[in-house]
Amino acid sequence: MAVSQLREGTPFRLRASGLAGTVGALIGAGGQGAAYHASIGGKPFVLKWYHPHVLEADTRLPGRIARAVERGSPDPRFLWPIDLVEVSGREGLGHLMALRPPRFRGLRDLIAAPPARIDPPLVVRARTCLSLAESFLHLHAKGLCYQDINFGAVFIEPSSGEICICDNDNVDVNGAPASVYGTKKFMAPEIVRGERMPDAGTDLYSMAVMFFYVLHAWHPLEGRAEYEVALMDAEEEMRLYGTQPRFMFDPADASNGPVAGFHDAIVRRWRSLSEGVRRLFVQAFTAGLRPGPAGRVIETQWRAALARMADSILACPACGYEHALDAEDADPDPRRFACVACGAEVPLPPRLLLGRDAVVLCQGAQLHAHHLDPARPFVYGEPLARVEAHPADPAVTGLRNLTADTWTSRLPDGTGAAVPPGRTIRLVDGLEVDFGRRRGTVAAGQSPTR
Amino acid sequence: MTLPDIETAGLSHRQLNFFLVVDCSGSMAGDKMASLNYALRAALPAMREAAADNPETRVMVRVLRFSTGAAWHVEPTPVEAVEWGDLQADGETHMGAALSLLAGALTPEGMPGRQLPPVVVLVSDGQPTDTFEDGLARLMASPYGRKAIRIAIAIGADADLDVLTRFIGHPEFRPLQAHNAESLVNRIKWATTAPVRSVSTPVTGATPMERLAQEAPAAPPPADAMVW
Numbered sequence: 001m002a003v004s005q006l007r008e009g010t011p012f013r014l015r016a017s018g019l020a021g022t023v024g025a026l027i028g029a030g031g032q033g034a035a036y037h038a039s040i041g042g043k044p045f046v047l048k049w050y051h052p053h054v055l056e057a058d059t060r061l062p063g064r065i066a067r068a069v070e071r072g073s074p075d076p077r078f079l080w081p082i083d084l085v086e087v088s089g090r091e092g093l094g095h096l097m098a099l100r101p102p103r104f105r106g107l108r109d110l111i112a113a114p115p116a117r118i119d120p121p122l123v124v125r126a127r128t129c130l131s132l133a134e135s136f137l138h139l140h141a142k143g144l145c146y147q148d149i150n151f152g153a154v155f156i157e158p159s160s161g162e163i164c165i166c167d168n169d170n171v172d173v174n175g176a177p178a179s180v181y182g183t184k185k186f187m188a189p190e191i192v193r194g195e196r197m198p199d200a201g202t203d204l205y206s207m208a209v210m211f212f213y214v215l216h217a218w219h220p221l222e223g224r225a226e227y228e229v230a231l232m233d234a235e236e237e238m239r240l241y242g243t244q245p246r247f248m249f250d251p252a253d254a255s256n257g258p259v260a261g262f263h264d265a266i267v268r269r270w271r272s273l274s275e276g277v278r279r280l281f282v283q284a285f286t287a288g289l290r291p292g293p294a295g296r297v298i299e300t301q302w303r304a305a306l307a308r309m310a311d312s313i314l315a316c317p318a319c320g321y322e323h324a325l326d327a328e329d330a331d332p333d334p335r336r337f338a339c340v341a342c343g344a345e346v347p348l349p350p351r352l353l354l355g356r357d358a359v360v361l362c363q364g365a366q367l368h369a370h371h372l373d374p375a376r377p378f379v380y381g382e383p384l385a386r387v388e389a390h391p392a393d394p395a396v397t398g399l400r401n402l403t404a405d406t407w408t409s410r411l412p413d414g415t416g417a418a419v420p421p422g423r424t425i426r427l428v429d430g431l432e433v434d435f436g437r438r439r440g441t442v443a444a445g446q447s448p449t450r
Numbered sequence: 451m452t453l454p455d456i457e458t459a460g461l462s463h464r465q466l467n468f469f470l471v472v473d474c475s476g477s478m479a480g481d482k483m484a485s486l487n488y489a490l491r492a493a494l495p496a497m498r499e500a501a502a503d504n505p506e507t508r509v510m511v512r513v514l515r516f517s518t519g520a521a522w523h524v525e526p527t528p529v530e531a532v533e534w535g536d537l538q539a540d541g542e543t544h545m546g547a548a549l550s551l552l553a554g555a556l557t558p559e560g561m562p563g564r565q566l567p568p569v570v571v572l573v574s575d576g577q578p579t580d581t582f583e584d585g586l587a588r589l590m591a592s593p594y595g596r597k598a599i600r601i602a603i604a605i606g607a608d609a610d611l612d613v614l615t616r617f618i619g620h621p622e623f624r625p626l627q628a629h630n631a632e633s634l635v636n637r638i639k640w641a642t643t644a645p646v647r648s649v650s651t652p653v654t655g656a657t658p659m660e661r662l663a664q665e666a667p668a669a670p671p672p673a674d675a676m677v678w
């Protein structure tokens with residue numbers, strides 16, 4: 001391995017553009033190659049240089065990377081190969097990519113032991129999944145397949161949920177002979193059983209596993225059946241993830257259900273999710289355990305359900321546990337909502353009704369282009385409005401206009417007021433706000449009974 | 451306030467128990483023992499790093515020393531907390547006794563809770579002076595011994611490759627040979643990190659043992675290249 005390493009200062013050349021660059025310090029080595037800092041005209045990049053034995057074994061690799069370069073990145077969230085890299089007088093090959101900014105953390109840190117663990121709020125987790133769904137939608141829409149979706153490839157900015165996806169070395173045209181089987185626990189059951197190789201359909205399965213992990217910090221197939229395995233050897237793995245996979249929340253089969261006293265935290269989180277998201281997980285891990293388009297949940301389905309859930313999250317005033325508004329709740333009275341963690345009553349918050357959508361207007365809640373501009377669905381970015389307390393009376397909340405345009409508003413009695421940029425409109429029941437491209441109505445919250 | 455902490459909520463991740471079985475017989479005295487202590491010290495940070503890359507796995511370390519008789523040198527300790535106390539060499543090579551003692555720990559009682567297949571790394575420079583067969587038989591009869599990933603490192607030219615090969619018991623997996631201090635460091639580092647990493651690395655179709663066999667470091671130069 002030492003032989004294959006590049007020395008700092010080594011000059012290299014980009015195959016397509018012909019530009020010259022210099023190898024910098026080693027970042028780290030993985031299974032397929034090593035990553036180095038690199039500089040081209042003083043600008044920082046990363047050079048991935050493949051291990052010689054990998055190039056020998058995976059003969060399709062150079063062609064694959066060349067095609068990726070030629071096609072271009074399907075979405076800016078992928079750290080896509082920019083060009084092939086050659087070093088004169090040396091065998092071997094590499095590719096150039098952008099440098100991942102240091103604010104990103106490995107998605108794996110969501111399940112790490114403290115203190116390495118990152119613990120973003122539910123809304124950030126939902127946005128992370130949404131962002132992943134969008135990225136893979138764009139990749140699949142280009143006719144490509146990722147092949148090895150797993151925790152190691154995804155990085156997250158923990159406060160915003162912004163993501164970047166590395167490890168694009170295996171991406172290929174969907175249907176091309178795959179170069180890997182995938183990563184344990186993320187592989188679709190038919191791959192685990194050795195019946196199929198990765199394709200866009202198995203990507204969808206792996207993506208659903210990733211979403212379940214992001215929201216629960218747990219694997220969807222690890223219920224009672226996994227709990228009861230004392231020693232997880234290859235046969236047991238084959239059974240749990242290959243030949244007899246069962247969802248821990250399968251409504252029709254409780255044989256791999258949660259174990260009371262052990263999976264309680266997972267059950268709480270599951271019950272706190274929106275109905276729409278839970279329905280997709282059930283599909284992904286019941287019908288979707290089998291290959292074929294019928295069961296596998298596609299990105300557009302995830303995107304819609306996750307965006308809705310992200311808009312409906314509120315925290316229990318007693319214990320702080322976060323829920324989606326239509327979470328599973330034991331209270332038979334639909335106007336009352338009991339916290340799934342502590343049982344306290346969660347008063348219905350004020351909401352902004354936007355056509356068929358509703359956005360919970362808790363303090364700090366933000367509206368984006370996704371909410372206010374029908375032409376830009378699923379676009380978040382800079383907030384266009386924010387729920388804030390009145391500076392003099394914290395009990396009064398309003399919606400601040402963060403756009404450059406004036407909104408108009410109207411109360412049920414017909415009186416109205418303009419809301420210029422930077423100003424805030426008080427949230428009262430029945431208030432209608434015209435945001436320019438979209439109109440919304442405020443539905444008042446409910447104060448706690450008692 | 452978001453997800454309650456998984457550990458405090460009663461959820462635990464699977465354990466990977468790592469057993470290091472070290473020959474501390476008289477022939478190891480001097481440079482060899484010093485190199486081995488050095489190699490193990492150097493391997494710990496890499497092992498912790500590998501464990502940190504697999505957050506769903508809790509790696510536990512135990513060390514068993516054998517010379518005249520066998521004894522635990524490190525009781526079960528999370529890899530993050532292991533502190534290396536140097537091993538001393540003297541006496542005979544009771545490898546059979548070591549495997550017997552090991553067999554007693556490779557049981558559901560000795561390894562309570564949800565487990566991954568344990569990893570046993572046997573390091574030796576010589577030939578057993580007790581009945582190796584008895585120890586090996588006990589090991590293979592223990593509930594988790596047969597399922598363990600067994601790796602052997604042969605130090606120097608006098609190591610009994612036949613015995614180590616039988617300990618491994620896998621047709622494609624040979625003992626790793628260390629003929630000098632540097633290769634010992636590399637072998638130890640590989641043996642203590644590769645099995646941990648294999649929990650989450652991309653799958654290539656081979657069984658875990660075959661995969662380890664494929665990536666195991668190649669045999670070093672001949673025995674006369676030995677430098678201690």
Ligand SMILES: Nc1ncnc2c1ncn2[C@@H]1O[C@H](COP(=O)(O)OP(=O)(O)OP(=O)(O)O)[C@@H](O)[C@H]1O
Pocket residue numbers: 027028029030031032033034035046048079097098099100101152166167
């Ligand atoms: N574009 C990048 N910016 C910053 N760091 C990177 C970049 N690409 C890779 N790295 C880091 O460099 C190290 C090696 O990465 P590399 O992709 O070679 O290996 P890997 O992902 O561990 O495994 P594999 O080779 O199997 O994909 C990792 O720590 C990775 O996070």
Ligand SMILES: [Mg+2]
Pocket residue numbers: 030167
């Ligand atoms: Mg990589």
